[in-house]
Amino acid sequence: MSEQSEAGRRWIIEAEIMPKQGVNDPQGDAVMSGLKSLSFDGARRVRVGKLIRVEVSASSEDDALDQGTRMCERLLANPVIEEFVVSAARIG
Amino acid sequence: MSEQSEAGRRWIIEAEIMPKQGVNDPQGDAVMSGLKSLSFDGARRVRVGKLIRVEVSASSEDDALDQGTRMCERLLANPVIEEFVVSAARIG
DSSP: OHHHHHTTOEEEEEEEEEEOTTSOOHHHHHHHHHHHHTTOTTOEEEEEEEEEEEEEEOSSHHHHHHHHHHHIIIIIOOTTTEEEEEEEEEOO | OHHHHHHTOEEEEEEEEEEOTTSOOHHHHHHHHHHHHTTOTTOEEEEEEEEEEEEEEOSSHHHHHHHHHHHIIIIIOOTTTEEEEEEEEEOO
């Protein structure tokens, strides 16, 4: 029964998905070029990725992280060109 | 002179840019729909934003954060529909 109620706890999963090192990042190149034209001359090595937040039910932090990892592997990230980091914060 | 050398310190600025609450998030809707079709039934309230990392020279954390904030205001974020959070980590 305790298990049952714990499964109802709500978490926010956050997935940071970035292009892997060495992989072309055309969005990053576009931002770099925009920064230069705005005179942000010290800017270097711009990388543009995705930040995805999903609210889920999970029994524990490990459960939430596991769900987030599976979401990235199956839908959110492209493992050929992207790497991801998943974190979880309890909200209820 | 100390000022000069400190300005050469390198920082990574990270900007988290998310659609504001109440603003349509078609990418989030698409991800939600994908998660449902993969049987992630507990998923709710998906939001998809951007994560942008830029390497800059800055004399202090405040300087780095200030540069990141100006980059968001002038180029990276659309203040009408997006909100952003900037953080900075020293790397050299």
